[in-house]
Structures are given as structure tokens and as C-alpha cells.
Amino acid sequence: MPGLASFKDYRREWFADDIKAGLSVTAVALPVAIAYAQLTGVNPLVGLYSCVLPMLVYALMGTSRQLIVGPDAATCAVVAAVVTPLAGGDSVKHWQLVMTMTAMTGFWCLVASRFKLGILADFLSKPILMGLLNGVALTIIVGQLSKILGFKFDERYLLDRLAAVPNYLSDVHWATLAMSLGAILVYLLVKRFKPSWPATMVVILACTLVSWGGDLTQYGVVLVGEISLDMPGVQVPVFDLGLARELVMPALNLAMVSFVSMMLTARSFAAKNGYDIDPDMEFRALGMANIASALSQGFAVSGADSRTAVNDAAGGKTQLVSLIAALIIGIVAWLFTAPLAFIPQSALGIVLVVASWSLIDLKTLWKLRLRDKRAFLLALTTFVAVLLIGVIPGITLAVLLGLFQFLQVVMRPTDQCLGLDAKGVLRSLDGSDKAKAVPGVFIYRFNSPLTYFNASYFKRRLLERIAAEPVTPECVIIDAVPSFTHADISVMAMLSDLHNLFKRKQIRLILAGRKRQLLTWCEAQGIPTGEGGLLIRSDLYLALKMSQLYRQALAEGQAPPLKRPVELDLVLEHSHL
Incomplete structure (x- = not known):
């Protein structure tokens, strides 16, 4: 509490x-x-x-x-x-x-x-x-x-x-209409001359006094009428279970809408008064x-x-x-x-209209x-x-x-190709001159967690992006941080397919980020990693450095400086630190 x-x-x-x-x-x-x-x-x-x-x-x-x-x-x-x-x-x-x-x-x-x-x-x-x-x-x-x-x-x-x-x-009914117009007039006058007063309360009091003093029932104005204090006691409802079933889904909808509406109000006033609220509580x-x-x-x-x-x-x-x-x-x-x-029913109608008008x-x-x-x-x-x-x-x-x-946001999210700006910082390639693509390297970011229902879309978008490149890249680096958030069999199967496809095309596939998790998941699914398998690096910059080093070694006609990628990881990570 x-x-x-x-x-x-x-x-x-x-x-x-x-x-x-x-x-x-x-x-x-x-x-x-x-x-x-x-x-x-x-x-x-x-x-x-x-x-x-x-x-x-x-x-x-x-x-x-x-x-x-x-x-x-x-x-x-x-x-x-x-x-x-x-x-x-x-x-x-x-x-x-x-x-x-x-x-x-x-x-x-x-x-x-x-x-x-x-x-x-x-x-x-x-x-x-x-x-x-x-x-x-x-x-x-x-x-x-x-x-x-x-x-x-x-x-x-x-x-x-x-x-x-x-x-x-x-x-x-003209008498009822007259009472309604009178209620509206009272409300507007209070709002105009006494804005600090509770206008709806004043309207109800005024209409109730008029009704009590003028005996409006003789003119056909409908009142709330005598309120019985003998309400039915709390008991098991006497209607059949089928009616109760009709209430289950509407009650769920009502709980949802009531909570969202309540949270919008609660959060706005909490922010105004400088404290936080707990949604679950x-x-x-x-x-x-x-x-x-x-x-x-x-x-x-x-x-x-x-x-x-x-x-x-x-x-x-x-x-x-x-x-x-x-x-x-x-x-x-x-x-x-x-x-x-x-209280006249028409006055209550005016109160409801005023309350609804604010919505x-x-x-x-x-x-x-x-x-x-x-x-x-x-x-x-x-x-x-x-x-x-x-x-x-x-x-x-x-x-x-x-x-x-x-x-829609999760299944069809936005994606970006990344490049380097003049300071060597990775940025999105947005058509401006702020960043340029790295020669021979394609860096891709998918802005949603990967799961079974968007894995095929991820694969399709990646291949479409690569196909749109003027020159087929030698290396594809995928930012694993935003997309590989949890283990999913369908996602790992798709990743294995991509690795085999790129291997046939002599394209190196590198995942950057979440290295420890990805190594564990790949091992569990039987996906080879390391030399000859899927390459996994600690972050995007390390993956990019290693790909450039590998490309430089190939351009010089030499083998990579270290044959074992694990050793190369350690060396580059040390120099990076």
C-alpha cells in the first residue's frame, strides 16, 4: 500500500x-x-x-x-x-x-x-x-x-x-427544454463571472431549488424521483452463465482502455509535480x-x-x-x-454534455x-x-x-546502411556527404529485435540492400546489438542460411556485438564460428578494423597476420583499449 x-x-x-x-x-x-x-x-x-x-x-x-x-x-x-x-x-x-x-x-x-x-x-x-x-x-x-x-x-x-x-x-417538451436552457445559462454565467466555483454543482443546486419550489412535475418535467435506500443486497446474480460469458471480452477491453486513459492522466500530473509512478502497481x-x-x-x-x-x-x-x-x-x-x-433529468443531461465536451x-x-x-x-x-x-x-x-x-513496427522496422564520417565515426548513409561507405564493406543495421515472424523480412531486406550496391562487397557486417536480443531457433536457422549463401559468393559475414551470447547460441544450434565459419566480433568498430586489416593483407598478396581469428580478436581488442 x-x-x-x-x-x-x-x-x-x-x-x-x-x-x-x-x-x-x-x-x-x-x-x-x-x-x-x-x-x-x-x-x-x-x-x-x-x-x-x-x-x-x-x-x-x-x-x-x-x-x-x-x-x-x-x-x-x-x-x-x-x-x-x-x-x-x-x-x-x-x-x-x-x-x-x-x-x-x-x-x-x-x-x-x-x-x-x-x-x-x-x-x-x-x-x-x-x-x-x-x-x-x-x-x-x-x-x-x-x-x-x-x-x-x-x-x-x-x-x-x-x-x-x-x-x-x-x-x-418545451418545459424540459426551458429547464435545459436555464441550466446552460447558469453554467455559462458561473464560468464567466465566478470561474473558481464548481459550475456543475451550482447548476445542479439551482435546478434542484427551482424544481423543489416550482413543483415542475405538474409541467411534465422529469425528475430523478425518490431514491430508495433499499438497494438489492450483494448476491449471486440470477441470470444464466451465458450472459456472464458475454461480459468477459468487453470487461477485458474496458480494463485496457480504462488503464491507458488513467495512466495518461496520472503520468501527466506526476511529471508536473516531479515524481514517478509504477504502472504495474x-x-x-x-x-x-x-x-x-x-x-x-x-x-x-x-x-x-x-x-x-x-x-x-x-x-x-x-x-x-x-x-x-x-x-x-x-x-x-x-x-x-x-x-x-x-434533480431534473435534463440538468443531469447538461452535466453529462459538459463533461463529455471536455473530451x-x-x-x-x-x-x-x-x-x-x-x-x-x-x-x-x-x-x-x-x-x-x-x-x-x-x-x-x-x-x-x-x-x-x-x-508493423516490429515486423517491418526501419533499417540503415552505415558508413564513416570524416572523423571516423559510424553514421547512417542518408544521401548527404556526412558519411561515406567503406570500400568493400557493407555495414547493416536492422532496428528491431529479430524473431520468427520478421526473420525472413530481415534476410530479404539485407539481400535487397546488397543487390542495390554498385559493387558486391567483400565483407558484410551486421550490427547485432539492436536485432539479436534473444535466442530464437528460426532466427538462428536464417542466420545459418545467410552464412552459407555468402560463403558460396565468397563474402565474409560478421556479426558485431553481443559476442558471448551469439557464440553460445551458435554452439547450441550447431552453427560453426571462427575461421571458416560465422565471424563474431565484440563491436562494430572492431569488426570494421579487422575487415580492413584482412582486406589490406589480401591486397598485399599476403595471408592475414594471424591465422586464428581468436588471437586477432585479442590483439585488436587490446590495441583498441
Whole structure:
């Protein structure tokens, strides 16, 4: 529990800032949690439950000092998209499916932490996540139009809903629309004249007071309604096992996206405040927070970027902020649920639209086409997929795109031919006059670890590069450091083929770097090394010196100074030192 260390070394001067930040986070988290419960399709009280215990757990188990966990727009949209079709309109089954998917998400996070998969924080690239979040945000905004305008969508998918909007204009409920416009006006006025105030909290309070004083139900305005404290107890779900199977892969996708999104937020604030975080421990903390949410009848949580930004802006120093916010939210959920019944649904819709609007960054996405067309295509593909085929298939596609992007980099990496500059330093031959090729020597670098699925590509690229040379080289030197990182039978078989091919063409093949490892691997695979076999040198400069010495001896019509390459290695290494 890394959080305990920060509490152990807690400084008294931090307390005032942490209290202020805790109150600020609470003011933002309360209305958002209630709104996200509506988005998920569960009792508004569940939104508060999803804050209390997860915040406490992360405060003890997380390594970020500023990160606030809680309901998140993207995670709630994913849960709703998966659970709603399976529940079939049964509210109890819906709640049980939400709990089950949340617990599964936590389980996947714990598995990933156990196998040290914190590196998955880099798996979904920034462009892919950018396209995903933009698509999810637009999906949420369009979905909330029905609450804001006072009608109900019959269509399920975003584009279908957009196409049907003109047909619903005649069904607009004017009293609900007036309440929505009033909520927007209050939000804009607070942002304009009191930017330090929690605008969403002010909107909810104002709309609740109007609803309570004006009895808006007589005008047909839909309210949250009475919130029952008699929530179904924690129990074994009553639906069949087949439904649970439907949640396994969506829960895995949700764990992946939640973790990547959380790490982007956590890393940015950690860098700003001058400390490091542990990705594997963050995976575990996220898993435990989701399991805690499921056990407290809540839904999936993730790192909340807006509440984390509020925490940092208010000067929060430690995870005591989360403890304070969790305590206040818990008191509200226990003692002050009655006022929540008067909150208009349209006001919650406005809060969700405002929260989702902060996720939209189409301008930056469009700018990618000028900086990196490949990244722009990845982001655009993910964005369009979420809009066309829905949130869950869009997330699955985003994960696959991340995997394909990684495989493409590893399977088809860049490569270079190397030469010497005027100072005798090895450099890439890039068409400029900075470096020139060494006569009779071809130096090749493959910028990826060699394994079974790119070994044939390595061989093909090397032979193509050599074939493009105006004169067939007498010696080929391969930089072994970036490519020969682990023993692979397919790679060693390919290396043996290359050695035999070059030997027939009277070309000397030399591997430079990782000498001890390569000698061991070659011996294990029966590949001859040394005189008459594959030559392995300690580094590129030594390999180049030896090849030049060998070439000089041949040019003078003499045998090499030392017949045994091992002795020559020792002599040159000594002179090199």
C-alpha cells in the first residue's frame, strides 16, 4: 500500500491545501457521479457508491498523489452499451450485470498486474485513444439530447439517432427544454463571472431549488424521483452463465482502455509535480478499486481527468484529498439523499454534455494530418468506427489497431546502411556527404529485435540492400546489438542460411556485438564460428578494423597476420583499449 508511506511522512503544512482540494473535488464529483449513474442505467445512489470505497482503496494502493478515481464518461458509456441489451429492461438484472462487469474489469486488471503488464500503458497510442475518446464523447452527447429536449430515442446507434432527430422535433417538451436552457445559462454565467466555483454543482443546486419550489412535475418535467435506500443486497446474480460469458471480452477491453486513459492522466500530473509512478502497481490499484466498487454495489471506475485537474489546481498534495472527498460523499449518500429526488433529468443531461465536451478535441485530431499522416489515419479510423459501429466494437477495433501498429513496427522496422564520417565515426548513409561507405564493406543495421515472424523480412531486406550496391562487397557486417536480443531457433536457422549463401559468393559475414551470447547460441544450434565459419566480433568498430586489416593483407598478396581469428580478436581488442 504505497499510500500509507505518504501518510506516514505527512507534513502539517499540507493539511490546509488537502482540505481545500478535497472540498473542491467533492463539489465536482457529486453531480457528475449522479449523472453518470443515469448514463449507466442504474439508481443515482449507485453513482455515489461508486465513489466512496474506490476512492478509499486507491488512496491506499495507488502511486499517484493527485489522481482521483471515480465514474468516467467513457467507462460508463461502455458499461451501458454492453449491459442494456443483455438486461432486457429488467432493472435488477441490469444492476447485477453492471456489478458483474465491474468485478470482471477489476479481475482483468489484477491479472495484468500479476504478470507485470503495466507496459500496456503504452499499447494504445495517443492517436488511437484520441479518436476513441472523441467518438465516445459525441456518442454520449447525442444520447443526452433526449433528456435535454424531453423525448426518447427509439434508435440504438448514433448515426441512426442523428438521422432521426428531425422526426423528433415535433416531440420536443418545451418545459424540459426551458429547464435545459436555464441550466446552460447558469453554467455559462458561473464560468464567466465566478470561474473558481464548481459550475456543475451550482447548476445542479439551482435546478434542484427551482424544481423543489416550482413543483415542475405538474409541467411534465422529469425528475430523478425518490431514491430508495433499499438497494438489492450483494448476491449471486440470477441470470444464466451465458450472459456472464458475454461480459468477459468487453470487461477485458474496458480494463485496457480504462488503464491507458488513467495512466495518461496520472503520468501527466506526476511529471508536473516531479515524481514517478509504477504502472504495474497502478494496474493493481485500478483492479482493487473496481472490485471495491462492485462489492459496494457500484459500477466501473477509472482515473477521472477533470477531478484530478481540480485536485491539482486546488493545491492537493497527497491522497488525503481522496479520503476527504470519499468521506463527504459517503455522508451525502447516507443522510442527504432526499434532495436528490428533485434533480431534473435534463440538468443531469447538461452535466453529462459538459463533461463529455471536455473530451472532444477534433482540432488537435485534424492537426495530426500535417504532423503525422499515419497517426491521423489511426485516430480517424478509430473515431469513425465508434460513430459507425458503436462503442464496444470501436474499442475492440482500437485495441486491434494498437496491436497491428506494434506488429508493423516490429515486423517491418526501419533499417540503415552505415558508413564513416570524416572523423571516423559510424553514421547512417542518408544521401548527404556526412558519411561515406567503406570500400568493400557493407555495414547493416536492422532496428528491431529479430524473431520468427520478421526473420525472413530481415534476410530479404539485407539481400535487397546488397543487390542495390554498385559493387558486391567483400565483407558484410551486421550490427547485432539492436536485432539479436534473444535466442530464437528460426532466427538462428536464417542466420545459418545467410552464412552459407555468402560463403558460396565468397563474402565474409560478421556479426558485431553481443559476442558471448551469439557464440553460445551458435554452439547450441550447431552453427560453426571462427575461421571458416560465422565471424563474431565484440563491436562494430572492431569488426570494421579487422575487415580492413584482412582486406589490406589480401591486397598485399599476403595471408592475414594471424591465422586464428581468436588471437586477432585479442590483439585488436587490446590495441583498441
